[in-house]
Amino acid sequence: MEELLADAVNVLVVIVEACAALVIIVGALWxxxxxxxxxxxxxxxxSFVSVRLTLGRFLLLGLEFQLASDVLRTAVAPSFEELGKxxxxxxxxxxxxxxxGKEIAEERQQVAERHEESDGSPDGDRRERAT
Known part of the structure; x- marks a missing residue:
């Protein structure tokens, strides 16, 4: 029974790793x-900042899939060596x-600040409209 479970988990590991690769490839192409x-x-x-943010999001998701595959790999009767790895x-x-994730958050904040600067503050908009 344990051998059957191990085989099933190995198949799932390959599928999850393929998903990780696919996410990263799609993100890189996008x-x-x-x-x-x-x-x-x-x-x-x-404008290149938005490109970096997009790629960063895909990379984050791909890394999450890879971590999931690593966890799956050690799901069935792991040895201490496998747990250490x-x-x-x-x-x-x-x-x-x-x-x-921190870099993406900082980039988003910088983009938002630049957007506010280019649009002007709400008070500045009211002053411009009043004149």
Whole structure:
């Protein structure tokens, strides 16, 4: 029974790893397409930030899938060696996720601040309309 469960988990690990790869590939292609569009049409350095944010989101999701596959891999009767490897890999991937998520949040905040600056504050809009 344990062998059957191990075989099923191994199949699931392959599927989840394939999903991770697919998410990262789709994200890279999507970001590359947006990069080309921005480079050709807009030529605005600030527009590249949205491309980075998009790629970052896909990478975060891909890393989450990879972490899930690592957890699945050790789901059936793990050895201490496998648990140690999982702990190391999970720590590294969690740190990558945390730093990438933090960078994405900072980029979003900068984009929002730039957007507010270009649109002006609500009080500034009222003053402009009144004159």
């Amino acid at each position: 970001a590359f397409g947006r990069f080309v569009w921005v480079a050709v049409r807009q030529r605005d350095d600030r 999982l702990a190391i890999v999970a720590t590294i991937r969690t740190a990558l996720n945390w730093f990438l």
